[in-house]
Amino acid sequence: MRILLAPMEGLLDHTLRDVLTRVGGVDLCVSEFIRVTDQLLPNRVFTRIVPELRQGGRTAAGTPVRAQLLGSDPACLADNAARLAALGPAGIDLNFGCPAPTVNRHRGGAVLLDEPQLVHAIVAAVRRAVPASMPVSAKMRLGHRDETLMLDNAHAIASAGASELVVHGRTKLHGYRPPAYWDRIARIREAVAIPVVANGEVWTADDALRCLAESGCDALMLGRGIVADPGLAWAVRAALGGPAAEGAAVPGWEVLPPLLLHFWQRTATHVAPRHRSGRLKQWLNLLRRRFPQAQALFDALRTVNDPQQIDVLLSAPDFLRGLDHQAQLVPLVLDGDVVAVHGAAEAALG
Numbered sequence: 001m002r003i004l005l006a007p008m009e010g011l012l013d014h015t016l017r018d019v020l021t022r023v024g025g026v027d028l029c030v031s032e033f034i035r036v037t038d039q040l041l042p043n044r045v046f047t048r049i050v051p052e053l054r055q056g057g058r059t060a061a062g063t064p065v066r067a068q069l070l071g072s073d074p075a076c077l078a079d080n081a082a083r084l085a086a087l088g089p090a091g092i093d094l095n096f097g098c099p100a101p102t103v104n105r106h107r108g109g110a111v112l113l114d115e116p117q118l119v120h121a122i123v124a125a126v127r128r129a130v131p132a133s134m135p136v137s138a139k140m141r142l143g144h145r146d147e148t149l150m151l152d153n154a155h156a157i158a159s160a161g162a163s164e165l166v167v168h169g170r171t172k173l174h175g176y177r178p179p180a181y182w183d184r185i186a187r188i189r190e191a192v193a194i195p196v197v198a199n200g201e202v203w204t205a206d207d208a209l210r211c212l213a214e215s216g217c218d219a220l221m222l223g224r225g226i227v228a229d230p231g232l233a234w235a236v237r238a239a240l241g242g243p244a245a246e247g248a249a250v251p252g253w254e255v256l257p258p259l260l261l262h263f264w265q266r267t268a269t270h271v272a273p274r275h276r277s278g279r280l281k282q283w284l285n286l287l288r289r290r291f292p293q294a295q296a297l298f299d300a301l302r303t304v305n306d307p308q309q310i311d312v313l314l315s316a317p318d319f320l321r322g323l324d325h326q327a328q329l330v331p332l333v334l335d336g337d338v339v340a341v342h343g344a345a346e347a348a349l350g
């Protein structure tokens, strides 16, 4: 069983990839999208978004990172893919799922699912442009407004030479509202000969077991769920009776304090001081779904934005001793879309 770490632009960047792959249980990461319009991007754009390219296409923990491109012009995507390939990622992934209005207005992401022929042309052009040894994969939603073209798109991707297809079991119109339709992923898996990876709404090991059963896939991509619970990949492996089940405990809160500090310190290298606290709170906002200690820390930091004050707080010996606070309803909004809602009921369920 393979577990992939999802691309999440604005949430799961190289810093969080570093942290989450240190916790482990993940076989492969896909980077957040690199947007291609009509230009050949300079190498520094690729290495800024995917700095792992400077270390053999792997995170510090050694987990391979596939770089994701987003765009609609096959020739320009192919040129950029060739340049990117020379930097040595663990493959190139193509985005056919992004619902962001700014991206869709420019005919990128999920709206491409209205045009399976264009999807085919993009995958084929990129496949031709990069060395045969380099995997070219794709990630799609079930469709733009509905799922009528889902099999056409999956066929388009597979017949253009993609080595793997990740399916997020929702249309663009579904946004991020539960549920994810894992049974539709099964229909796609049955229709194409390439491996299909199931994605969407896996927050617990139980969800993972149901998703695997309903989709019939043997690979999962974890997004918000593993950001909320960095031990989730190990929990899934344990639930499946894999190596983690044999003695090794599933990592819980106890592994997180040093990683939170590491994450915080790493943000100093590439995030403007005024945005640093926001990045930390964004992660804590998901972590508090699972950990009361993260809720306590979130509460303690709610009104604190000064990096120096946060340095002091995070370095205090007992900052991690959390109280089991009742959570309030807090939507996590990105690009005008509610991507997660954290509520008191969910907190009570853990």
Ligand SMILES: Cc1cc2nc3c(=O)[nH]c(=O)nc-3n(C[C@H](O)[C@H](O)[C@H](O)COP(=O)(O)O)c2cc1C
Residues within 6 Å of the ligand: 006, 007, 008, 009, 010, 011, 031, 032, 033, 068, 095, 096, 097, 098, 139, 168, 199, 200, 201, 202, 221, 222, 223, 224, 225, 334, 339
């Ligand atoms: C904040 C955010 C940013 C995302 N950015 C990307 C992206 O750059 N590329 C992509 O293919 N999918 C992106 N996605 C979609 C996720 O990869 C994933 O398909 C989706 O979150 C469903 O999985 P989950 O329920 O496990 O989170 C993003 C999702 C979120 C919430």
